[in-house]
Amino acid sequence: FPAPLAVTFCSALAALTGTFSHKLQSPSYTATHQIYAHHSLVHLMAFSITIRRSAGTSQPITVQLHAPFVPKSQDLDLQQGPDFHGAHYIYGQTLVPEVEGGPQPTVHMLWTPVPQAVTLHEEEQEQCWEFLTAVAESEEEAKRSYTEGLAHVAAGSLHSSHTHAWAALWRGCCVDLEGPMPLRQAVYGCLYYLLSAIPPQDTSGFRFHGISPGGLSNGTQGEDYWGHVFWDQDTWMFPNILLFYPKAARAILEYRIGTLEGALLNAQEQGYKGAKFPWESAATGREVCPEEIYGAQEIHITGDVLMAFEQYYYTTQDHKLFRMDGGWELVRAVAQYWCSRMVWSEVEQCYHIRGVMPPDEYHHQVDNSAYTNAVAQRSLNFAASIARDFLIPVPEEWVECAKKLKVPFDAERKYHPEYDGYSPGEPVKQADVVLLGFPLMHPMHPEVRRNDLMMYEPATELSGPAMTWSMFAVGWLELKEMERAQGQLNKCFNNITEPFKIWVENLDGSGAVNFLTGMGGFLQVILFGYTGFRITKTSLRFDPAFPSDVRKLEVTGVSYLGSKLKFSITKEEMRIGVTKCPLHPALEVVLEESGRRFPLHEGATSTRVNSMH
Structure with a gap:
């Protein structure tokens, strides 16, 4: 294009519309590049180039385009198919199955060819060129999505239909801070990136594959954990999603139900009953962690999954999820696993869980990890509780194992040792024992809660994973120690990079990028702290x-038992507004x-309240 006297270039992310844009401005024209993953046409990505002529100019304006994409992959056996409605088409399947003899998923991709340049001619004031990419597991779905995208392009509604879908999503989920x-x-x-990762509001016929710590990862040479699913999804991201969008939360649980068969085989291979969910999960539920030690020992993941349920x-x-859609089978299998994983200690007259790695991955092959045992106990208590709700006989083993499982406690120092033999002050990689208070809500006196925070705060690695300090902040908020809470929350900002608020997993920039786990922890400080x-x-x-520097907090769209609620909180009072209220059950x-x-009732408000039933 003609060389202008002055050029400015800027990039922006519009979180409310889910659109990245890059703008090139000169005295004679403005060229704008927009890119977005379409929010309602979930298999479609789009980008557009718009050239707009400035007043008083008339010469042709040409913008050179460069498309680095090459239809080759070291992981996929790709074949070229016939063009479809002007789009190039490739398809293939993974070269190596996830587990030996397992399925080899297919991929189908259609994309609009990108020319070397686009030109705004003399007689044109403005022109927009739109380009589509459709990716799906079947040829039918890829072609259907691409065709729908073309129809929107023809109607001039491609981007507006995307922004309308985002507007609807934001209407149901709003957090306003003064x-x-x-x-x-x-x-x-954080809300934008987490909402970008959840399934669409209409999940009918949509198979969800879970949320990886780095979202839709690059997956090359271990980047962002290859897109695998960890406890990050169930413990760190899920509670925020559940609070606003129970249908999306259900889709996450359906992913775990869909991998139950693999979890059953994992337990069987290690000599245990029931279901052991993998440390790293993908399509089958079999363990796909490249390092055996984590899959073998970091077994708290199984309890983390059940806590989300x-x-x-x-x-x-x-009830339908549990009675008809596989939820109860999963609950029962997890309870069976924990019972088979325990051993009775004649010396201590209680059950032990031995040879594990806690959330603190600096230690392995330890006995009685406080977090692992507490989450196992919670699993068993929930399994027994829901069985009673459904009038299913509760195995006595579940009750006995939960009651007599050891959760390490130092009565002299009044704190929870991380595991048997832990020495106070020993370095800890990340949030571990502090998770007993939240999210586990393990029964303890406030003095013990405070001692746990005081014990592990200086011992925890400052440069560890980004979600850690969020849980210390929640703990101090529970105890109403605001300055300490603020100090811990401030540490989280060190993991946020500009200009798009991208989170890095570790302070040195290593690990997953964009780190949704850290964002999930941060949001829990606001939404649960x-x-x-x-x-x-x-x-x-x-x-x-x-x-004190937060004057007001409004949380809109909270879902509870079918109702939609708005909470408005100041130092003086709390108001609850009901924006949607079914006839039953009535809340109070x-x-x-x-x-x-x-x-x-719908439209009603109350002030200065503490709990809701």
């Missing part, structure tokens, strides 16, 4: 606490201290 701008930006950035059940009372939300069997409890607010009850 506070420091960096905090507000971080919250919206428990939170979903108490928040939605979706500042509000004090706790999901229990009988209620959604809340006990707000936030630092309960003031914990006085026992006073306030029924909630």
